[in-house]
Amino acid sequence: MRTLKFLLQKEFRQIFRDPAILRLIFIMPIIQLMVLPWAADYEIKGIKLAVVDQDHSEYSRQLVNKITSSGYFKLTEYTSSWDASLAEVEHDRADIVLQIPPHFEKNLVKEDKASLFMAMNAINGVKANIGGAYLGMILRDYNREIRTEWIQFPRFSPEKQIEVVSSNWYNPHMNYKFFMVPGILVILLTMVGTNLTAINIVKEKEIGTIEQINVTPVKKYQFILGKLIPFWIIGLFVLSLGFIIARLVYGIIPVGSFLTIYIFAALYLLAVLGLGLLVSTYSTNQQQSMLISFFMMMIFILLGGLYTSIDSMPEWAKWITRFNPVSYFIEVMRMVVLKGSSLADIKYHLLIMTGFAIGLNGWAVVNYRKRS
């Protein structure tokens, strides 16, 4: 016990003496939480639209007005020449071209039908897709408006109108920040758990102090606990800091209880600390451990359901996410923060995470040797 206490004291001394690490522990979560949720927004706004208006009628003007007032589009070009608008696309000044052909109004009124032409710059696939969908929605809406305007029987509307109104549960305003902030917190915790631990142990290997420790009677479990406990505490501290920021900046207050989150986080940290330990036993210098951690973080983030929904991934990718501890914590975070899930709701997650913690730590302990 006395030995462990001294190992911990030494570890905390070293952490607090390293200004770079200390700054990283404090500033990293603040910056990530302040900046990323604002940037990571799935709603696409400011799509650059070029309108080729060859009709110049009342209706065409109304249509353009409706599109620009939706807020999604920015009218960058209003011309009557197709070539001019194409040049805009080529110079990347327009994402979508909407062509209103001559006699648009006349055809619409006389023949009850008219066509429009849309062209999307598909170099940015997401933007083209979503922009096209938005524009299509606005056009449909516009179409309906005209129809209702023409029909003069307000009571017995011959045209059946089914309007679908959707309501977003657990996040009624579809505020993406509510969705992103818990996820980013998970990533932060993972980075503290894996990278810091791995680098810390590998640093001892690099400067040779690990050999000096290995010739002492310090036991394997004492040394490992001495390394894990400080980062476990720091991880929980970062989580708390993250929740304070989430509260102050975004007004996010978990619907569920903090206790549930902290119980899961404590377990989760054990698992990622074990992962960090495992990385350190396989690397001999800091570059190696950095590269391994970086590689894993990329997979963790992209296959963890932070940015893209796991449900929309192909079957094989879904399998990978099942081996990704991050995906479980992100899910739990969102369940508890947005939906108010209780411990009973996340019992399978808890079980799986216990498996991760035991598996990763066990593997690391077996692989950590005091002699070669």
Add this chain to the structure above:
Amino acid sequence: MPAVVVNNIVKTYGKKKETTALHGISFETAPGELFGLIGPDGAGKTSLFRILTTLLLADSGTASVNGLEVVKDYKAIRRKVGYMPGRFSLYPDLSVEENLNFFATIFNTSIEENYDLIRDIYVQIEPFKKRRAGKLSGGMKQKLALSCALIHRPDVLFLDEPTTGVDAVSRKEFWEMLKGLKAQGISILVSTPYMDEAALCDRVALLQNGKILSVNTPAGIVDDFAWPLLAVKATSMLPLLHHIEKFEGAVNAYPFGEFHHVVMKPGSTAVQLQQFLEHKGHAGLIVKEAKPGIEDCFIAYMKN
């Protein structure tokens, strides 16, 4: 009971065991002895140290420290030995005092308990005890490392090249400290690439390419040197060496400081060599008898 027993230790590195660091070496050191492992870089000194301090497993052979077997009783050995690796490996971000305190604690002791053992060494760095270990000068680091290796009063002290890269004055001081520790009854195994330090040990083992050339007292090694040795000097040294090599009465010749040392065949005399070289037209020629040193012995062993 011998302090260290090494019995036919073999150590190889690499997947196919293609590099052999130690070719089945054996020796013993007596308790309280200052034993030197003398050999150039790559002789296998560090591998041997790491095996004896239970950091590395040998491929075959046995070794024991204070009667404790390195493979079986490794836990007991770790409590009994002090190890100072060749590279400074203390925490650079902890202060002198904190480092010492840390190592005392993990050995379940305290600085006060064994202060008398390290006092002579520690007083020299005590004025800087609040300074971070990484900011100390080379000689100071050495003293701190020695203090840390001693803080638990080990029975056997392993020092791996403690004087490499240390200035001449600090080296001398360091050997004085070792003598002091020996007087306190600690067995010491020290390695060094410097031949001149061999004379400061009680006994030495000459190590080359993982093989032991000789184990003896420094005086004994010198006495074993059976051939007459000459020191030769002239104005142009390089042609001189080439000419000596052509002399039939010489076994071996090599540069040695400002002279060339020439190992002579029994029966050949200095006068014969002098005449031979004068005949080759060397000016400023000095040929004199030389006392063989450890280095001469080492070179002679390597040659055989």
